[in-house]
Amino acid sequence: VDQSVASSVRGLGQFLRFASVSTDPGRAGDIHRCAQWLARQFQEAGLAATVEPTGGHPIVLARSERVAGRPTLLLYGHYDVQPAEPLEQWTTPPFEPAVRKDPHGFDAIYARGASDDKGQVWAHVQAIAAWNRCAKLPVNLLAVIEGEEEIGSPHLAQWMQENRQQLKADVAIISDSGQYARGVPAITCGLRGLVYAEVMVHGPSHDLHSGIYGGAVANPANALCALLATLHDAQGRVNVPGFYDDVAELSAAQRQAWNRLGTDEPAMAAELGVPALWGEKGFSALERRWARPTCDINGLSSGYQGPGAKTIIPASASAKVSMRLVPNQKASNIYAGFERALRQRCPAGVRLEVIQHSGADPSLVSEDSAALRCGLRAVQTGFGAAPVLIREGGSIPVVGLIKSILGIDTLLVGFGLPDDRVHSPNEKFDLAALHAGTRTAAALYQELSALGRSS
Amino acid sequence: VDQSVASSVRGLGQFLRFASVSTDPGRAGDIHRCAQWLARQFQEAGLAATVEPTGGHPIVLARSERVAGRPTLLLYGHYDVQPAEPLEQWTTPPFEPAVRKDPHGFDAIYARGASDDKGQVWAHVQAIAAWNRCAKLPVNLLAVIEGEEEIGSPHLAQWMQENRQQLKADVAIISDSGQYARGVPAITCGLRGLVYAEVMVHGPSHDLHSGIYGGAVANPANALCALLATLHDAQGRVNVPGFYDDVAELSAAQRQAWNRLGTDEPAMAAELGVPALWGEKGFSALERRWARPTCDINGLSSGYQGPGAKTIIPASASAKVSMRLVPNQKASNIYAGFERALRQRCPAGVRLEVIQHSGADPSLVSEDSAALRCGLRAVQTGFGAAPVLIREGGSIPVVGLIKSILGIDTLLVGFGLPDDRVHSPNEKFDLAALHAGTRTAAALYQELSALGRSS
Numbered sequence: 001v002d003q004s005v006a007s008s009v010r011g012l013g014q015f016l017r018f019a020s021v022s023t024d025p026g027r028a029g030d031i032h033r034c035a036q037w038l039a040r041q042f043q044e045a046g047l048a049a050t051v052e053p054t055g056g057h058p059i060v061l062a063r064s065e066r067v068a069g070r071p072t073l074l075l076y077g078h079y080d081v082q083p084a085e086p087l088e089q090w091t092t093p094p095f096e097p098a099v100r101k102d103p104h105g106f107d108a109i110y111a112r113g114a115s116d117d118k119g120q121v122w123a124h125v126q127a128i129a130a131w132n133r134c135a136k137l138p139v140n141l142l143a144v145i146e147g148e149e150e151i152g153s154p155h156l157a158q159w160m161q162e163n164r165q166q167l168k169a170d171v172a173i174i175s176d177s178g179q180y181a182r183g184v185p186a187i188t189c190g191l192r193g194l195v196y197a198e199v200m201v202h203g204p205s206h207d208l209h210s211g212i213y214g215g216a217v218a219n220p221a222n223a224l225c226a227l228l229a230t231l232h233d234a235q236g237r238v239n240v241p242g243f244y245d246d247v248a249e250l251s252a253a254q255r256q257a258w259n260r261l262g263t264d265e266p267a268m269a270a271e272l273g274v275p276a277l278w279g280e281k282g283f284s285a286l287e288r289r290w291a292r293p294t295c296d297i298n299g300l301s302s303g304y305q306g307p308g309a310k311t312i313i314p315a316s317a318s319a320k321v322s323m324r325l326v327p328n329q330k331a332s333n334i335y336a337g338f339e340r341a342l343r344q345r346c347p348a349g350v351r352l353e354v355i356q357h358s359g360a361d362p363s364l365v366s367e368d369s370a371a372l373r374c375g376l377r378a379v380q381t382g383f384g385a386a387p388v389l390i391r392e393g394g395s396i397p398v399v400g401l402i403k404s405i406l407g408i409d410t411l412l413v414g415f416g417l418p419d420d421r422v423h424s425p426n427e428k429f430d431l432a433a434l435h436a437g438t439r440t441a442a443a444l445y446q447e448l449s450a451l452g453r454s455s
Numbered sequence: 456v457d458q459s460v461a462s463s464v465r466g467l468g469q470f471l472r473f474a475s476v477s478t479d480p481g482r483a484g485d486i487h488r489c490a491q492w493l494a495r496q497f498q499e500a501g502l503a504a505t506v507e508p509t510g511g512h513p514i515v516l517a518r519s520e521r522v523a524g525r526p527t528l529l530l531y532g533h534y535d536v537q538p539a540e541p542l543e544q545w546t547t548p549p550f551e552p553a554v555r556k557d558p559h560g561f562d563a564i565y566a567r568g569a570s571d572d573k574g575q576v577w578a579h580v581q582a583i584a585a586w587n588r589c590a591k592l593p594v595n596l597l598a599v600i601e602g603e604e605e606i607g608s609p610h611l612a613q614w615m616q617e618n619r620q621q622l623k624a625d626v627a628i629i630s631d632s633g634q635y636a637r638g639v640p641a642i643t644c645g646l647r648g649l650v651y652a653e654v655m656v657h658g659p660s661h662d663l664h665s666g667i668y669g670g671a672v673a674n675p676a677n678a679l680c681a682l683l684a685t686l687h688d689a690q691g692r693v694n695v696p697g698f699y700d701d702v703a704e705l706s707a708a709q710r711q712a713w714n715r716l717g718t719d720e721p722a723m724a725a726e727l728g729v730p731a732l733w734g735e736k737g738f739s740a741l742e743r744r745w746a747r748p749t750c751d752i753n754g755l756s757s758g759y760q761g762p763g764a765k766t767i768i769p770a771s772a773s774a775k776v777s778m779r780l781v782p783n784q785k786a787s788n789i790y791a792g793f794e795r796a797l798r799q800r801c802p803a804g805v806r807l808e809v810i811q812h813s814g815a816d817p818s819l820v821s822e823d824s825a826a827l828r829c830g831l832r833a834v835q836t837g838f839g840a841a842p843v844l845i846r847e848g849g850s851i852p853v854v855g856l857i858k859s860i861l862g863i864d865t866l867l868v869g870f871g872l873p874d875d876r877v878h879s880p881n882e883k884f885d886l887a888a889l890h891a892g893t894r895t896a897a898a899l900y901q902e903l904s905a906l907g908r909s910s
Contacts, residue, residue, distance in 0.1 A: 023761065023762060023763035023764060023765065024761065024762070024763075025762070082765055082766075083759065083761060083765055085759065085761070086662070089661060150764075151763055151764060152764065192666060194666070194766070196764045196766065203729060204727040204728050204729050205727065205728025205729075206544060206728070206876065206879045206880055206881070207541070207878065207879050207880070208727060208878070208879060209848075209849060209877050209878040209879065210749070210751045210753060210777055210779065210878075211647060211649070211779055211847070211848045211849025211850055212744065212847070212848045212849050212873075212877070213727065213744065213848065214744070214749040214751050214777075214779050214848060215734045215735065215740075215743035215744050215747050215748075215749045215779070215848070216723070216732050216733075216734055216740045216743055216744050216848075217724075217727060217729050217732055217733055217734070218729070218733040218734075219751045219752060221751075221752035221753075221754070221755050221774075222683070222686075222687065222750075222751065222752050224680075224755070225679075225680040225683040225684045225752065225755075225774075226684045226687070228677070228680040228684075229680045229681045229683075229684030229685075230684075231677075232677065232681070268671070269672075272659040272660065272663060272668065272672060273659050273660025273661070274658060274659050274660075274672050274673070274804065275804075275806075276804065277671050277672055277804075278671075278672055278673040278803060278804030279670045279671055279672070279673075280670065285670075285671040288670035288671055289667065289668065289669070289670050289671050292670050293670075294665070294669040294670045295677075296665045296669050296674045296676075296677065296768055297674060297676035297677050297680065297757065297758070297769075297772075298665060298676075298758050298759055298764070298765060298766060298767050298768075298769065299676070299757060299758035299759040299760045299765070299767075299769065300676050300679070300680075300755045300756060300757035300758065300760075300772060301755060301756065301757075301760040302752065302754060302755035302756075303752070303753050303754035303755065303775070304538065304540070304753055304754040304775060305754045305755075305756040305775075306478070306479070306538060306540070307478060307479070307480070308478035308479075308606055308812060309478060309605075309606060309607065309651045309753070309775065309777070309812040309813060310478065310537060310538055310753060310754070310775070310878070311537075311649070311651065311753060311777055311849075311878060312753050312754075312878055312879070313751055313753075314752070314753065314754065317752075317755060319676075319680075320758070320759060320760075320764065320765070322665055322669075322764070322766055324665065324666055324669045324670070348733060349729065349730070349731065349732075349733030351730075357763065357764040358764060392666070392667075393664075393666045393667045393668065393669060393670070394664060394666025394667050394766075395666055418667075421661065422664050422667070423662065423663070423664040423665075423765070423766060423767050424661045424662050424663060424664065424767070425661055425662070426661070
């Protein structure tokens with residue numbers, strides 16, 4: 001691994017050139033070319049690899065030669081990325097990867113998907129290649145790298161069901177999370193769930209002159225804002241009946257452990273460009289991000305949005321709204337309560353439409369298992385520092401699918417840094433993290449090879 | 456006039472081909488070409504005409520030879536138009552005028568600006584040409600056709616100030632309003648005012664991952680909706696302190712007169728594509744449109760607005776908000792109260808920015824004047840039907856400027872129809888209204904020639 005650092009960065013640069021934006025129908029060609037390219041990289045690393053069709057974007061499936069008596073690892077990752085907009089905020093174009101110093105002076109590669117998740121998948125590809133160059137991969141390895149993670153994995157569950165037999169494994173590994181801070185690597189033991197919905201308010205059949213008709217018809221944009229404003233109370237809590245019913249309270253021990261990790265809240269505020277952090281009263285920022293649910297508007301659109309003025313009552317108004325869920329909330333219950341509350345509160349004179357884009361339950365991983373101990377040792381080897389146990393505010397819905405469909409627990413070993421700006425302009429991946437992550441992956445295969453064996 | 460119907464429609468078609476969208480900086484060339492073309496049309500109609508530069512888009516100034524002892528009329532109109540978006544809702548392209556039957560089977564010309572205001576300006580150009588073909592225009596006429604009406608006439612006041620001497624006139628005429636209904640022509644005696652503002656809420660310096668940071672920072676889109684939702688109470692009234700303080704209550708006689716005009720509210724709802732009309736309790740739809748103030752969101756924009764899902768906390772959120780004002784509200788007071796209320800209500804954790812795009816006071820015209828009586832007779836001649844006295848929900852801010860700067864009262868004689876869809880896709884102008892309007896303008900010059908003479 002240490003001898004192939006430069007070629008690893010070059011290879012990741014190729015990976016990042018594919019504009020594999022899964023939500024954009026116009027990028028289907030980029031998605032397919034990216035999948036084909038990735039399959040070839042697994043082949044060059046010594047695995048058999050195929051591009052598997054699904055009802056949507058394809059899955060790259062790679063496998064080592066199956067040796068009886070060895071444990072089998074299921075590696076999951078994704079090669080699709082978030083949209084890159086707003087493009088004008090990128091220093092270098094999102095699909096023209098550029099290596100430069102980050103604001104703290106560390107070398108990084110800048111591109112959409114650098115950290116989420118191509119760079120982390122790439123660390124595994126490089127670790128597999130290194131094993132097969134020098135010795136022989138010491139475990140049976142199955143890699144499932146999908147192309148629809150950023151749109152809620154709509155075809156993954158069915159594909160897993162149909163391929164349950166060949167996906168049998170002892171433990172799953174996902175590297176799609178992060179270190180706690182530079183120099184403090186981590187293993188993630190909890191993830192928030194997600195409900196993503198679109199709320200549309202329909203009014204007149206066409207935009208109306210706001211002078212001629214203003215006052216005579218309900219304004220869909222006014223109605224949408226009134227409706228969305230009901231979703232929080234004055235304390236910043238989500239105002240949907242039953243929303244908090246299943247939320248697990250944190251133990252005092254857990255809160256103490258997280259307090260010891262320490263967050264420099266003013267530094268985080270400065271990093272994000274806000275005067276101060278903000279949120280639900282009674283919880284630290286870390287607790288709010290890891291263990292409290294949210295309801296955030298992700299996008300608003302209505303009427304005239306160009307420069308200057310246009311005096312219209314818009315025909316419609318829409319919002320994208322997502323809720324992050326924590327143990328033990330259920331995505332299906334939360335979406336049902338959300339839609340019910342909106343329907344009850346919708347003002348007169350307009351028509352409401354609500355659709356769900358995706359849903360995923362939150363997940364917690366045991367903090368005491370043989371696989372976790374292997375992970376802790378591998379991270380120590382890879383990063384040269386002891387990892388901490390953390391949670392993650394984001395959602396990796398596949399953890400739930402892997403458990404429910406394949407019956408396998410997942411080990412979340414992530415290599416990103418908190419300032420990687422995933423989903424934002426100028427996303428990056430730290431080159432030292434790519435190196436340490438590749439070392440960690442290589443060590444992890446070794447550690448896990450001693451685990452209980454499958455048949 | 457009756458003998459040049461076909462050539463009038465052809466000429467209007469040329470006028471409508473200019474994409475003279477004043478709010479769009481990319482259309483400045485179209486604006487200039489349109490002004491040059493219009494000046495030539497006035498010249499061909501027998502007037503001296505020039506294109507006058509301003510700090511923004513130019514003004515077309517046309518004048519008849521000044522004959523002492525005759526009254527002088529100031530004709531105001533505008534050759535700029537609203538943006539045509541959303542383009543996909545147009546049956547034929549907005550700047551490729553098409554003559555076809557409207558949904559009720561009447562011939563109309565479809566294009567952006569057909570009714571607002573090019574078609575109505577064109578009726579006057581044709582009336583002037585007809586007079587000069589057959590006899591000699593019986594009044595001194597000054598035409599001021601500006602290119603910035605749809606963006607609030609930012610340079611008109613200064614230009615009028617600088618040209619006060621040459622703009623001296625006895626009465627002003629504007630044709631930028633409408634008939635009450637097909638077969639019921641009208642003269643407009645009241646206009647609402649307008650305050651147009653933009654409300655921006657700024658949060659983090661870049662879009663953030665809603666999983667990693669959700670709950671830790673204030674969401675600007677959530678904050679914007681919360682803020683805008685405070686602008687109305689549960690009764691549909693505008694919830695800004697002092698907003699109604701100066702609103703003139705309608706007299707019982709006025710309400711009775713308007714009731715006699717009659718509005719078919721279900722028919723209007725069907726026309727607009729809404730299940731029912733809606734608005735402030737205690738007032739008919741006509742009263743709400745003509746004599747009650749409003750606060751409408753004209754546009755909303757924030758975060759991700761493409762297809763599918765993107766899980767971000769947007770860096771900012773913005774809304775375009777307009778308020779229609781009625782006698783005796785003052786635009787300056789209303790904007791000040793609006794901004795003050797927003798600043799007081801802005802939630803913590805975000806930064807608020809409010810700017811004013813334009814402002815115009817409402818206006819009322821005397822229902823008993825010599826000029827009005829001339830107008831009533833001219834409309835009877837032009838349309839063959841007695842006109843009614845109405846108000847207009849829209850704003851023509853120049854009426855106030857003409858009064859305050861030039862000291863002249865305005866006669867509002869409009870030819871549009873309520874279903875012309877001004878500011879909307881598929882705007883049209885009725886060909887019978889073009890003909891009757893041209894006849895009305897020609898008769899109006901004759902009627903007004905007997906008015907009290909200027910020096």
